[in-house]
Amino acid sequence: LSRTDDQQDVARVLAGDTSAFEGIVRRWQSPLINLAYRFCRDRGRSEEMAQEAFLRAFRNLKSWRQESAFSTWLFSLATNLYCSEVRRIPPVTLPFDEVPEPQDPRALDGGLQQRSEEADLHRAVNTLPPKYREVLLLYYFQEMDVPATACSLSIPEGTVKARLFRARDMLRAKLQPRINLRPSLSTKESI
């Protein structure tokens, strides 16, 4: 994803060439839809949210100062929108404790247990209070980049770290009875 391409397209759009915005949409549609999906867990809604984010970006294109990367500005705008959208209409999730544990006779074979763990993890993340869930989603979506997460949410880096710590704490408490959090052999192995 080229920074120059973004700058050129933005300049063309600001000069009145609306079609240049298509390049921006093509470059950023996948990250924006995927980020929206992390928030709402609904494919259709994530595209609607991403479309709204692009529309807002188009309307506010003049406010990009070019001091920061276009992606930082775009993600910040999209994150604000997604947070308020999800707070307005939260995704449908059952309280974590009310979800029955899966009873599958093939649970020992490969894949199924992992899928069950994934489902548990997603449910646990979705039942976190919004301010912790938002930080957690962005942190892992943005490849564990604290400054980028802080920038997207317009909060200090220290707050991001504190919320991450608290979010992990809550997750651990929720997941402990269901998933055996075993110690990893090494950090590198898991990457």
Add this chain to the structure above:
Amino acid sequence: MKPTQQDPQDDELDRMLRTHMNASNEQLTPSSGFTQSVMDVIREETTAPPPIPFPWKRLLPAAIALLCAMIGLGVFAGRHTPALPQGLSRDSFNFAISSATATNLLWIALAIGLSLFAATVSFKLAAGRR
């Protein structure tokens, strides 16, 4: 920020979150018509006529005329005060008039203030939706 080495459970949770949140089944591919639909919305937005501005130019003369009429009415009413009823002293009449006027002025000021507030809020809300 790298995962800490202090608590092995932290590492494990970190690994799970990293793995699951970036798993291939978590990666959505935009639907084929997505770019087109975004561009359609944007073209619609740019070709749509601008919102009709509030007709301040037309409203202002009418508001000034109304204000003048009200002042004129007040002056006219002040010059044609009815005669005092019998048994009512001049002082008590003046007191009654002044207190009534003060109360009315207070209500008028309050009403104008509320109207201005309501108008400002509605304009801000309307501007925010554009």
